[in-house]
Amino acid sequence: xxxxxxxxxxxxxxxxxxxxxxxxxxxxxxxxxxxxxxxxxxxxxxxxxxxxxxxxxxxxxxxxxxxxxxxxxxxxxxxxxxxxxxxxxxxxxxxxxxxxxxxxxxxxxxxxxxxxxxxxxxxxxxxxxxxxxxxxxxxxxxxxxxxxxxxxxxxxxxxxxxxxxxxxxxxxxxxxxxxxxxxxxxxxxxxxxxxxxxxxxxxxxxxxxxxxxxxxxxxxxxxxxxxxxxxxxxxxxxxxxxxxxxxxxxxxxxxxxxxxxxxxxxxxxxxxxxxx
Amino acid sequence: xxxxxxxxxxxxxxxxxxxxxxxxxxxxxxxxxxxxxxxxxxxxxxxxxxxxxxxxxxxxxxxxxxxxxxxxxxxxxxxxxxxxxxxxxxxxxxxxxxxxxxxxxxxxxxxxxxxxxxxxxxxxxxxxxxxxxxxxxxxxxxxxxxxxxx
Amino acid sequence: xxxxxxxxxxxxxxxxxxxxxxxxxxxxxxxxxxxxxxxxxxxxxxxxxxxxxxxxxxxxxxxxxxxxxxxxxxxxxxxxxxxxxxxxxxxxxxxxxxxxxxxxxxxxxxxxxxxxxxxxxxxxxxxxxxxxxxxx
Numbered sequence: 001x002x003x004x005x006x007x008x009x010x011x012x013x014x015x016x017x018x019x020x021x022x023x024x025x026x027x028x029x030x031x032x033x034x035x036x037x038x039x040x041x042x043x044x045x046x047x048x049x050x051x052x053x054x055x056x057x058x059x060x061x062x063x064x065x066x067x068x069x070x071x072x073x074x075x076x077x078x079x080x081x082x083x084x085x086x087x088x089x090x091x092x093x094x095x096x097x098x099x100x101x102x103x104x105x106x107x108x109x110x111x112x113x114x115x116x117x118x119x120x121x122x123x124x125x126x127x128x129x130x131x132x133x134x135x136x137x138x139x140x141x142x143x144x145x146x147x148x149x150x151x152x153x154x155x156x157x158x159x160x161x162x163x164x165x166x167x168x169x170x171x172x173x174x175x176x177x178x179x180x181x182x183x184x185x186x187x188x189x190x191x192x193x194x195x196x197x198x199x200x201x202x203x204x205x206x207x208x209x210x211x212x213x214x215x216x217x218x219x220x221x222x223x224x225x226x227x228x229x230x231x232x233x234x235x236x237x238x239x240x241x242x243x244x245x246x247x248x249x250x251x252x253x254x255x256x257x258x259x260x261x262x263x264x265x266x267x268x269x270x271x272x273x274x275x276x
Numbered sequence: 277x278x279x280x281x282x283x284x285x286x287x288x289x290x291x292x293x294x295x296x297x298x299x300x301x302x303x304x305x306x307x308x309x310x311x312x313x314x315x316x317x318x319x320x321x322x323x324x325x326x327x328x329x330x331x332x333x334x335x336x337x338x339x340x341x342x343x344x345x346x347x348x349x350x351x352x353x354x355x356x357x358x359x360x361x362x363x364x365x366x367x368x369x370x371x372x373x374x375x376x377x378x379x380x381x382x383x384x385x386x387x388x389x390x391x392x393x394x395x396x397x398x399x400x401x402x403x404x405x406x407x408x409x410x411x412x413x414x415x416x417x418x419x420x421x422x423x424x425x426x
Numbered sequence: 427x428x429x430x431x432x433x434x435x436x437x438x439x440x441x442x443x444x445x446x447x448x449x450x451x452x453x454x455x456x457x458x459x460x461x462x463x464x465x466x467x468x469x470x471x472x473x474x475x476x477x478x479x480x481x482x483x484x485x486x487x488x489x490x491x492x493x494x495x496x497x498x499x500x501x502x503x504x505x506x507x508x509x510x511x512x513x514x515x516x517x518x519x520x521x522x523x524x525x526x527x528x529x530x531x532x533x534x535x536x537x538x539x540x541x542x543x544x545x546x547x548x549x550x551x552x553x554x555x556x557x558x559x560x561x562x
Binding site: 011018022029032036037039040043044046047050051054077085087088090111113114115116117216217220221223224225227228231232235261264265268273274276 | 284291295302306309310312313316317319320323324327328331336337339341342343344346351353354357358360361365368369409410412
């Protein structure tokens, strides 16, 4: 009889231990399953997101994208969805961390005498922007503009009274060819209003890397155009040579966009083949 | 006793087999899900690959333009200059691929980062209009993009 | 009892084997992947080819003038021959169509009767050209 009772006790211990292992196994499976589903969903978001941007044609410069809320980051090389799935884009990008389900895109060409690159501005569609009047005309209609800085999430102004370092919004101070991110004090030179929009849509770190990237691309293109000038000046009439030299100097010494453009456009007035 | 032992063993075996079935089922399910994510990742890469066929002819480095206005053609002189440029910068855009423009009997390697080892090669191509500034002629060329799989 | 237990065990083993086989088959079919349509890619190629043809101009050969000569005169064979010579720039079966604005003439050349069509290009003369591309 004693032996029978001991046998029953032993059985229960075994069942409990086995049951615990089984439960741990199932819990482990559940956690793994949730991770996999998240990764799958992030990969799907990334695919939709990328397709949406790449689908923007030259005639559609802006559009909106809706999805269940997710987090998007950009590290100057890859766009990262929910800290998990990342992918690269063949464009320069201005954006900062977004945590939203409504995203807006704006594609704009950056010119410095000639086309340098097509740049994508990405933002949370619910954000409200205040720009000084002189910067408003180029902004597409899918960006929420407000008429008063006090209602805005992002303020871009050359009026120091409007950028007073309020903690709950982002402020960009534009003054004398300098862009300042008021929250971290970072300052950057700019030579094109295009970068004012870049600053509005990004943080100082992304702004710097994208601006540097565009400058590097400009330098590469300048070199390519200088090669083309060498080719053209040997095949065009001798009267074109001084004009090509002017343009070559403008590119070599990175003169202003207006000087570069006018040196090029002037060629056609003298019957010479334009470089760009 | 013996009958009881036999019944216990039977129950244990039933549980064991049930467990095995579950484990196999879960492994199969996991494999399916991992492959699904891998397939999505590959499709994402494919999107970039196919997109390049429209991106490259419109790149500022090769696209035709006159007084800043872009035309739908490839400038032959720019393409030659781009091919001879050491284009490490473009690695982040094109990755391990090769891009060739065939124009006027000339084969211009616009970009070449063919890996030393690959398991498969895919090619996509498109006809393009090619402008030659020397004689202001427009001819037809072929742009090819090679993709290499590991 | 022993016999019944053995039968039960045998049944369970059969179930395990069946599940494993079903799982392996599913893996096989899933990993084969899906056929990729890529319609946008073919559409882009067709548009590119039509654009490249319409722009062609070298020496005495000018595509727009050839179209004009075809639609106002009768030299359509020269135009179609020229287009066919350039089919080599497209890997897929392709066809070319022309519709003259001011005459009843409409012609075509190529081996793709219905595929992915390019956008119709209407030249300055009002004549229309179009390219069709078939998948390989």
